[in-house]
Amino acid sequence: MTPLRLAVVGLGKIARDQHLPSIAAMPAITLVAAADPNATLDGVPHFASLDDLLRNGPPIDAVALCTPPQMRGAQAAAALAAGKHVLLEKPPGATVSAIAPLTEVARVSGKTLFASWHARFAPAVEPARAFLAQREIRSVHVIWKEDVRVWHPGQAWIWQPGGFGVFDPGINALSIVTRILPRPFFLTRAELAFPSNCAAPIAADLDFTDAAGLAIRAEFDFRQTGAQSWDIAVETDQGRLTLSAGGAKLTHDGQVLVDEKKVAYPAIYRRFVELIARSESDVDLAPLVHVADAFMLGRRIVVDAFEE
Ligand code: NAP
DSSP, X not given: OOOEEEEEEOOSHHIIIIIHHHHHTOTTEEEEEEEOSSOOOTTSOEESSHHHHHHHSOOXXXXXXXXXXXXXXXXXXXXXXXXXXXXXXXXXXXXXXXXXXXXXXXXXXXXXXXXXXXXXXXXXXXXXXXXXXXXXXXXXXXXXEOBHHHHSXXXXXXXSTTSOTTHHHHXXXXXXXXXXXXXXXXXXXXXXXEETTOSSOSEEEEEEEETTOOEEEEEXXXXXXXXXXXXXEEEETTEEEEEXXXXXEEEETTXXXXXXXXXXXXXXXXXXXXXXXXXXXXXXXXXXXHHHHHHHHOEEEEEOOOOO
């Protein structure tokens, strides 16, 4: 099979930490170009923007959009219009409504649009889903607390409109919970804490329920120093299931079922290649809808200004 000719757009933290090593390890993909206003890659043709790449670059089949979410919708539209398959980093866009026009263009043109949710590819997520499919679920408690200064140093976009603030990591938790629970759920209460100098929240406290009245609570905080928390506890009729370390570890009543360090991104690229081979798209907006609901329903409080 001829390798997929891919361009990476946005050479920031996630592109360098995860996308580039995963692509390099995949014979089915060749990196042929990169677009970023400033950053470059040794030996890879560089373009200052996606438009420049599409106009003047080498032939490509697909793009991976690793840019901040505020510009991703317009970039996806441009790439699809140019006949390219598109992999979207999470969240898929800065608004919910930006996505439907993209899925429609992909459907009509037979191109693949893949809204990737990397946390869903963590090794314990599918085992947790299978476990919960067989149990009565009594409550869910999500604690997703990390240090923004460690994970997002100098990223001004995250505090701007459309930058998601603490929902940038929080949406990863929501992408897991929407995958492992057997029924859809909806938001009933939210409190969002905005630093006085930011347009995006630094913390969020959320309550959800479902048609059966299940209590689902989520606490997101970007101010956590020391040990970081990426944990989901589910009480069931047959004990407590705990998905921790961002989906890497699964325990049932303290007994370890899964504990793997495997990284998610190679699986994301295998899925992208598979979708392209089948001329399919994969776009699940459920996590993004919950975040939009939180912005609509959430009571807003103002907290101390954020300083880097
Ligand atoms: P980042 O480090 O700020 O990287 C974004 C890159 O895109 C920067 O190099 C930026 O350049 C570049 N860029 C800005 N405007 C551009 C444009 N018009 N065309 C091409 N490139 C452009 O951010 P990140 O942490 O990698 O996050 C990017 C996305 O990945 C976010 O949606 C985030 O949620 C997701 N993600 C991040 C992580 C993580 O651990 N950081 C994990 C999973 C997913 P300048 O800096 O020069 O503006």
